[in-house]
Amino acid sequence: MPKVFRRQKSVLVSSSSTSTNGTGTAERPGKRSSSTSSSTVVFGVPLSTVQIRCGQPLPAGIVHLMRQLRKCGVAAHGIFRRAGGRARVAALKSRLDANPDEADFANCQPYDLADVVKLYLRELPECLITQRLSPTLMDIFTYVKSEDARLLAMQASMLLLPDENREVLQALLYFLNDFADCAETSQMGASNLAVCLAPSLFYFPHEAATGVGIGGRD
Incomplete structure (x- = not known):
């Protein structure tokens, strides 16, 4: 279970936090701004807008998708590393944007669902680990050698x-912890999951130049 957070309170079950987003951090280049989002669009919408719209910072469709992925894919070999079908992932995205409350994921392949999770995180206008925090965390891991001191620094950050x-x-983190617990079967322990998810979570200065996309197979 992740150590950075001391108390478990997952928005995958419920959420009652209020929005205080006023960081002024830059949006990722090429991402959709909140001014162009409709009342149903899921992808590319700021979390603060989702909080106001839904009463929780994750859209209901993404919450349901993650629950289904936890049911069907927690032990899937190479989950989050193996690519889903590009066309199927695009279709899932379109379905979520069109009818987020009615999307059915029961017959979806786990690799497609995992790609949609990464795609959702990647298309947030501001990285989940923000432009302000990303270099701070990198410095903590680079320069703070004591594990206890590193944990305290991460919690403060x-x-x-x-x-x-x-x-x-x-x-x-709690969601991914369930996948890491099945590493013996899936070969996707915490380190492998971190490698696969980091490009979707962190702000990297070279991101605009190189671009990051979902690989896939039809």
């Missing part, structure tokens, strides 16, 4: 996150 980002990050 979470205060730099907007409330919505912090709650979604906490939910995501």
Whole structure:
């Protein structure tokens, strides 16, 4: 279970946090701004907007998708590393944007669902680990050698996150912890999951130049 957060409170079950997002951090290049989002669009919408719209910082459709992925894919070999079908992932995204409350994931392949989770995180206008926090965490891991001191520094650094980002990050860590627990079967322990999810979570200065996309197979 993640150590950074001391109390378990997952938005995958319920959420009652309020929005205090006022960081002024830059949006990711090429991402959709909140001014172009409708009342149903799921992807590319700021978490603060989702909080106001839904009363929780994760859209209901994404919550349901993650629950289904936890049911069907927690032990899938290479989950979050193996790519889903590009066309199927695109279709899932379109269905979520069109009817987020009615999307049915029961017959979806786990690799497709995992790609949609990464795609949702990647298309947030501001990275979940914000432009302000990303270099701080990298410095902590680079320069703080003591494990105890590193943990304390990481816990303190979470205060730099907007409330919505912090709650979604906490939910995501508990979610991924279930997958890490099945590493003997899936070959996806915490380190492998971190490698696969980091490009979707962190702000990297070279991101605009290189671009990051979901690989897939039809």
